[in-house]
Amino acid sequence: MADTIVENRAEEVPFSYVITDLLSSNLQQKPDKMKTFQNMWGVVGLNLPDIEAAITMIFAGGRVRIEPGIVGKPDLVINSSSEKIISLNAINIKFGLPYYFDEAGLNVLKQLASGELKIQGMFTHPILLTRLTKIMSVM
Amino acid sequence: MAKVKAMTQEWMDAYKAAIVADPEYKTVAKDWEGSVSLIVNPDPSKGVPETIYLFQDYWHGDVGEFVVCDKAKAESAKFVMTGDYARWKQVALKELDATKALLQGKLKMKGDLPYVVRNIKVVNKVIDILGRVDTQWPDEA
Numbered sequence: 001m002a003d004t005i006v007e008n009r010a011e012e013v014p015f016s017y018v019i020t021d022l023l024s025s026n027l028q029q030k031p032d033k034m035k036t037f038q039n040m041w042g043v044v045g046l047n048l049p050d051i052e053a054a055i056t057m058i059f060a061g062g063r064v065r066i067e068p069g070i071v072g073k074p075d076l077v078i079n080s081s082s083e084k085i086i087s088l089n090a091i092n093i094k095f096g097l098p099y100y101f102d103e104a105g106l107n108v109l110k111q112l113a114s115g116e117l118k119i120q121g122m123f124t125h126p127i128l129l130t131r132l133t134k135i136m137s138v139m
Numbered sequence: 140m141a142k143v144k145a146m147t148q149e150w151m152d153a154y155k156a157a158i159v160a161d162p163e164y165k166t167v168a169k170d171w172e173g174s175v176s177l178i179v180n181p182d183p184s185k186g187v188p189e190t191i192y193l194f195q196d197y198w199h200g201d202v203g204e205f206v207v208c209d210k211a212k213a214e215s216a217k218f219v220m221t222g223d224y225a226r227w228k229q230v231a232l233k234e235l236d237a238t239k240a241l242l243q244g245k246l247k248m249k250g251d252l253p254y255v256v257r258n259i260k261v262v263n264k265v266i267d268i269l270g271r272v273d274t275q276w277p278d279e280a
Contacts, residue, residue, distance in 0.1 A: 014244025021252045029253065051243050082239040089256045138253035 173217030186277030218250035
């Protein structure tokens, strides 16, 4: 099922397989994440400069296509080190929203404050960011 | 204490003993369920002529079987991680972060990835302990 809705066209970027696996597993295991995914429209770039890897995720109401590199002008661009990016997946979801007031959430806020994590578009596309956090969270 | 030859049964025994002796491991790994296999791809130029299969059983803070095994047993583990000898050595020596290696495709994993990410502290803990095993690497012999 998930293979048909997560299309990975960034096969030359190993990191894209991890994102595909995480997203596919989450959607298969958690029906509430699938519901959120079906309402997602927008373009998200993930950039990991330390390993010189980037992908763009193009969400289209229940489907996502992953392209290599940063394509076009995404609504959100997440810049992080490869070691820190996984911490974004550890954010807890409470009442359908990301929860930033426990250890995992505070860790992400700390990274944002220190500049280790940068999210371009977080103030202009907060709903897309919230939905992205929800579908990518493994919690 | 003498160094232990990497990726031998003696090394697995030493690794298991180090995990059991760690004061924090039991608490950190209290929720972890399931076996992990490490598959080391051969590299004759570094003294690893054949693929090595290592099986480790972890269960709620307890440590079970830790053995050098065959391919079938390795592939029966809940999580199977594969990589070249040089990468595993880098991970053990903390020259390469395991998460980074996974994202770069230097290590590959079969298994429930969300489960691993949820329990990343356990993974980091056992890697941390691995670094404490006094190891004789085959390419340094």
